[in-house]
Amino acid sequence: MRIPLVDLSAQYQTIRDEVLPAIERVLEGMHLYLGPEQTAFEREFAQYCESRFGIGVANGTDALTVALRACGIGTGDDVITVSHTFIATAEAIALVGARPIFVDIDPATYTMDWRQLEAALTPRTRAIIPVHLYGHPADMAPILDFARAHQLRVIEDASQAHGALYNGQRVGGLGDIGCFSLYYSKNLGAYGEAGICVTDDERLADAMYALRDHGSRVRYHHDVLGANSRLDEIQAAILRIKLRHLDEWNEMRRAHAQHYATLLAKSGLVLPASSAWAAPVYHLFVVQVPERERLRAALEQAGIASGIHYPIPVHLQPACAYLGYARGSLPRTEMVAERVLSLPMYAELTSDAIDVVADQVTAALDVAAMSR
Numbered sequence: 001m002r003i004p005l006v007d008l009s010a011q012y013q014t015i016r017d018e019v020l021p022a023i024e025r026v027l028e029g030m031h032l033y034l035g036p037e038q039t040a041f042e043r044e045f046a047q048y049c050e051s052r053f054g055i056g057v058a059n060g061t062d063a064l065t066v067a068l069r070a071c072g073i074g075t076g077d078d079v080i081t082v083s084h085t086f087i088a089t090a091e092a093i094a095l096v097g098a099r100p101i102f103v104d105i106d107p108a109t110y111t112m113d114w115r116q117l118e119a120a121l122t123p124r125t126r127a128i129i130p131v132h133l134y135g136h137p138a139d140m141a142p143i144l145d146f147a148r149a150h151q152l153r154v155i156e157d158a159s160q161a162h163g164a165l166y167n168g169q170r171v172g173g174l175g176d177i178g179c180f181s182l183y184y185s186k187n188l189g190a191y192g193e194a195g196i197c198v199t200d201d202e203r204l205a206d207a208m209y210a211l212r213d214h215g216s217r218v219r220y221h222h223d224v225l226g227a228n229s230r231l232d233e234i235q236a237a238i239l240r241i242k243l244r245h246l247d248e249w250n251e252m253r254r255a256h257a258q259h260y261a262t263l264l265a266k267s268g269l270v271l272p273a274s275s276a277w278a279a280p281v282y283h284l285f286v287v288q289v290p291e292r293e294r295l296r297a298a299l300e301q302a303g304i305a306s307g308i309h310y311p312i313p314v315h316l317q318p319a320c321a322y323l324g325y326a327r328g329s330l331p332r333t334e335m336v337a338e339r340v341l342s343l344p345m346y347a348e349l350t351s352d353a354i355d356v357v358a359d360q361v362t363a364a365l366d367v368a369a370m371s372r
């Protein structure tokens, strides 16, 4: 049995009969520019996040840049975020001309350690971007308190946490703006590129609606220079269908995580934590293992795919050398980067497949222990 890290075909087969007519509907209507599907998806997704406004954009990276720009953040400003994330979080900050300031993570949840914020503050700090990594919410209450005390914006990078709850509230709707990638392998993913921002603030929403469409509110009238970053109409139609299944898919992921946790309880691996405040959605199922490459190779031999999210922390990437972070500057981030391993996780994963993965993981760890 070959077990992939994600299987998008398996999901497509379950919704094919809904997806194909929706695509056809868009093509028959031929309203491809800021059309009815986009508007409907923006409304439905905002509602899902318990937010007032949804602003569709072309991808998750643009969601972050459009959000930062709507907050007036640019050259000369500092934005605090984490280094243990996908590069796009920091890239967006740099793209608007601001400087990313990295803080270390809480190694249990892999998310921003709010205790580090005070030391990271500079006179130029304007915003904080926590990342709800792997589907687990960051501890938002102290982050929001800190931001309020220092008049900072909070932009959530919720690209891996569609539907996750923080103290019963949907992530994305907790800060000033929530940003979501709708990249195809995310918990809610298009069949191409897409992203969305949500907010309760009408002025921020208005700014983002303009920014994503060349700074225009009325066609060919441009108040500011914006971007070409609209949500594609066909993708919006597909996303509307997928949104109706999201809760059910997230429930399936939770059940898989539970199953893995039961089978791997005695393995010695560090398993994903679920904090008291969190209802995570397991975008990825990430364990920590000291001899990662050995385990990866053994799984590969057995036909089981695994991933590393992410092998090099953002602050140590060559692209970020100009920021001047030395190795050792974020010890917990650097430690987990050497140990994290993502096991197969997607809603359609079968119980049998999880049994096979857990067996192979256990066997590989036993061999490693014996050869020591």
Ligand SMILES: *Cc1c(COP(=O)(O)O)cnc(C)c1O
Pocket (backbone or CB within 6 Å): 059, 060, 061, 062, 085, 086, 088, 089, 131, 157, 159, 160, 181, 182, 183, 194, 195
């Ligand atoms: C996927 C992702 C992004 C970027 O989204 P794109 O749609 O690929 O531009 C940003 N942040 C995080 C945490 C992500 O996982």
